[in-house]
Amino acid sequence: KQEGHEIRKWEADTAARTTCTNCGTGCQLKAYLKDNELVRVESVDASPNEGALCIKGRFGHTYVNSDDRLTQALVRKEGNLVPVSWKEALREISNKFTEIKEEHGSEAIGGIASAVSTNEENYLFQKFMRVCLGTNNIDQSNRLCQTSSMIALEKAFGCGAMTNSVEELTEADCIFVAGSNTTAAHPVIARYIKEAVRENGAELIVLDPREIELVRWADHWLRPDIGTDTASINGLMNVILDNDWQDDKFIEARTEGFAELKESLSDYDPDRVEEMTGIPADELKKAAESFAKAERGSIVFASGITQHTSGTKNVLSLANLAMMTGNIGREGTGLNPLQGQNNAQGASDMGALPDRLTGYQSIDDPKDVCKFVNNWNKEIPTEPGLTKIEMIRSAAADELKGMFIMGDNTVMSDPNMMQTEMALDNLEFLVVADPFLTETAAKADVVLPAATFLEKEGTFTNTERRIQKVNKIREAPGKTRSDWEIISALAQKMGYKFKYSRPEEIMKEIADLTPIYNGITYDDIEEEGIQWPVQDDKSGTPILHQEEFMRGKGVFHAVEYEQYEEQPDEEYPLRLSTGRTLYQVRTGAMSRRSDVLSAKLDQPYVEVNPEDGEKYDLSDGEEVKVSTKLGQIQTEARITEKVPAGTIFVPIHFTESPANQLTDDTFDEDSGTPGIKQASCRIEKVSAE
Numbered sequence: 001k002q003e004g005h006e007i008r009k010w011e012a013d014t015a016a017r018t019t020c021t022n023c024g025t026g027c028q029l030k031a032y033l034k035d036n037e038l039v040r041v042e043s044v045d046a047s048p049n050e051g052a053l054c055i056k057g058r059f060g061h062t063y064v065n066s067d068d069r070l071t072q073a074l075v076r077k078e079g080n081l082v083p084v085s086w087k088e089a090l091r092e093i094s095n096k097f098t099e100i101k102e103e104h105g106s107e108a109i110g111g112i113a114s115a116v117s118t119n120e121e122n123y124l125f126q127k128f129m130r131v132c133l134g135t136n137n138i139d140q141s142n143r144l145c146q147t148s149s150m151i152a153l154e155k156a157f158g159c160g161a162m163t164n165s166v167e168e169l170t171e172a173d174c175i176f177v178a179g180s181n182t183t184a185a186h187p188v189i190a191r192y193i194k195e196a197v198r199e200n201g202a203e204l205i206v207l208d209p210r211e212i213e214l215v216r217w218a219d220h221w222l223r224p225d226i227g228t229d230t231a232s233i234n235g236l237m238n239v240i241l242d243n244d245w246q247d248d249k250f251i252e253a254r255t256e257g258f259a260e261l262k263e264s265l266s267d268y269d270p271d272r273v274e275e276m277t278g279i280p281a282d283e284l285k286k287a288a289e290s291f292a293k294a295e296r297g298s299i300v301f302a303s304g305i306t307q308h309t310s311g312t313k314n315v316l317s318l319a320n321l322a323m324m325t326g327n328i329g330r331e332g333t334g335l336n337p338l339q340g341q342n343n344a345q346g347a348s349d350m351g352a353l354p355d356r357l358t359g360y361q362s363i364d365d366p367k368d369v370c371k372f373v374n375n376w377n378k379e380i381p382t383e384p385g386l387t388k389i390e391m392i393r394s395a396a397a398d399e400l401k402g403m404f405i406m407g408d409n410t411v412m413s414d415p416n417m418m419q420t421e422m423a424l425d426n427l428e429f430l431v432v433a434d435p436f437l438t439e440t441a442a443k444a445d446v447v448l449p450a451a452t453f454l455e456k457e458g459t460f461t462n463t464e465r466r467i468q469k470v471n472k473i474r475e476a477p478g479k480t481r482s483d484w485e486i487i488s489a490l491a492q493k494m495g496y497k498f499k500y501s502r503p504e505e506i507m508k509e510i511a512d513l514t515p516i517y518n519g520i521t522y523d524d525i526e527e528e529g530i531q532w533p534v535q536d537d538k539s540g541t542p543i544l545h546q547e548e549f550m551r552g553k554g555v556f557h558a559v560e561y562e563q564y565e566e567q568p569d570e571e572y573p574l575r576l577s578t579g580r581t582l583y584q585v586r587t588g589a590m591s592r593r594s595d596v597l598s599a600k601l602d603q604p605y606v607e608v609n610p611e612d613g614e615k616y617d618l619s620d621g622e623e624v625k626v627s628t629k630l631g632q633i634q635t636e637a638r639i640t641e642k643v644p645a646g647t648i649f650v651p652i653h654f655t656e657s658p659a660n661q662l663t664d665d666t667f668d669e670d671s672g673t674p675g676i677k678q679a680s681c682r683i684e685k686v687s688a689e
């Protein structure tokens with residue numbers, strides 16, 4: 001099907017604009033179809049991408065054409081998934097969920113929403129779980145990446161989202177990229193960073209153990225040992241205070257808790273930080289000076305900071321750094337978490353969380369709850385539910401009995417894959433809605449064929465809080481339905497009035513109930529999208545915390561560095577890092593169906609430093625075994641200086657060598673985000689067995 005990309009646009013018979021689904025940047029694209037096949041994708045000259053598109057946006061959507069799309073509902077009978085009518089599938093789900101609810105209570109059911117599906121679908125999903133099934137056991141895959149960022153930013157600033165806009169990066173004088181392989185995971189955002197450096201002379205600081213592509217553009221590369229980010233960031237602040245480079249005016253007028261922070265930082269002098277992190281003291285000092293002296297300093301970070309059991313603390317340290325230097329509330333500054341999935345921000349905004357309703361309204365707040373109860377005409381539970389990892393653990397312990405998973409390949413994405421598989425196998429009843437028979441769907445009792453983004457209308461909210469339109473361009477194959485249609489039909493089958501004839505009606509309900517979405521309509525966002533919180537005149541808010549923080553004053557938090565419990569030892573002497581690449585997306589369920597992307601990268605591998613290659617007698621291209629205390633994979637070694645000695649790197653996209661077979665589900669107590677980036681491991685020749 002990929003040859004279709006050679007087609008010229010005037011040969012297409014249909015074209016329309018929509019929003020890319022391959023990362024949280026939310027680039028605007030124009031899709032061209034011929035005979036209902038996606039044949040070409042072009043960029044659109046609008047925010048946030050301004051005419052740019054990366055290879056994943058340009059070529060990564062041809063999975064919609066795949067012959068192996070699910071086109072019929074499937075129900076497991078005598079061990080096999082067999083095609084059935086929608087009527088039979090919905091009846092089966094309704095009966096089984098009702099049975100579990102009656103026998104074990106609502107808390108025995110859990111739901112995983114989707115950071116890929118639209119806002120309208122995530123909204124309906126959490127409403128269905130709360131209203132029809134009576135549970136707050138609702139979560140989504142943002143738990144695996146950025147929930148630690150949400151929690152930390154709420155604590156420090158009163159709002160858990162990116163403070164500034166992507167395009168403002170070009171206005172920064174200094175950009176500090178921490179734990180974000182931006183070129184690979186958010187290529188169009190990396191383009192703005194490079195433009196700032198190349199065109200405007202901005203200084204670039206990179207904090208990353210791997211030699212990522214941005215290092216070539218950096219003035220300062222801080223290369224810490226994995227898991228020492230808090231110490232590194234505290235070290236930067238120690239240097240700033242030692243030289244009196246902090247912004248006293250901003251600290252005095254806009255913040256609280258500075259004295260405690262200052263005291264806590266005295267232990268992080270550069271020499272001590274060098275011992276803790278491996279970053280040479282001189283390099284730390286130079287980077288600190290560069291950031292502190294910038295008129296506009298912007299901090300960009302991603303899962304390298306957040307996917308740790310100290311993820312919330314890491315982000316709190318970055319918030320301290322931004323406030324200490326007065327780099328918040330102005331153009332070209334701010335604290336900017338990059339969401340991995342296209343609608344990770346939106347899924348959280350929509351209340352697909354165990355303790356929040358839409359717009360982060362709390363299920364603890366009787367006023368907020370009352371508003372929803374009145375609108376939904378149904379009582380809802382007010383005890384916080386289980387997070388994604390907790391649901392899997394609960395199912396493994398035989399407590400959670402039923403699950404509904406919408407567009408999430410949990411088997412491939414969650415840490416401790418063996419436990420995840422066991423947990424899903426253990427369930428009495430599992431429903432999965434997905435365009436493909438993923439590793440997760442293959443375990444289900446009922447599989448529902450779901451439409452892709454080109455086959456439905458709705459909205460996504462990108463990493464910079466921009467609510468953007470998704471437009472239906474192609475007819476879905478066979479009997480496929482959109483997630484919102486599936487949930488509506490299921491709710492009605494279970495006796496609840498979920499009568500929506502189109503997604504716009506769902507958005508009206510969202511916008512009425514959600515102050516940050518403040519009454520928006522599709523007309524308001526058709527051209528440009530709007531960054532929440534939406535103002536009364538329907539303008540957006542590109543920069544948060546301008547006059548004051550959303551909680552009033554910004555709060556400094558004294559954060560101490562703690563070494564991970566699991567340190568490399570004789571049995572597992574190396575550190576394991578996992579992550580994304582430029583040429584594949586997430587668990588590969590969609591991107592590996594693109595011929596262009598697969599031609600670039602279709603083989604799992606592990607990066608090994610030459611020193612370790614020599615130590616363990618491994619050569620480039622050799623098949624090796626990587627093991628942790630949880631499991632092992634076999635893959636090909638790539639000997640490269642990109643990883644430091646003592647650390648190896650495994651990409652997350654490959655079912656043949658799943659990185660999550662190696663990673664642990666121990667999570668950050670503050671956010672529930674698992675420490676995916678902190679396992680100890682060993683590597684050996686396959687022939688050594």
Ligand code: SF4
Nearest residue numbers: 020022023027054057
């Ligand atoms: Fe799509 Fe992200 Fe690439 Fe933009 S940067 S085209 S949103 S994958």
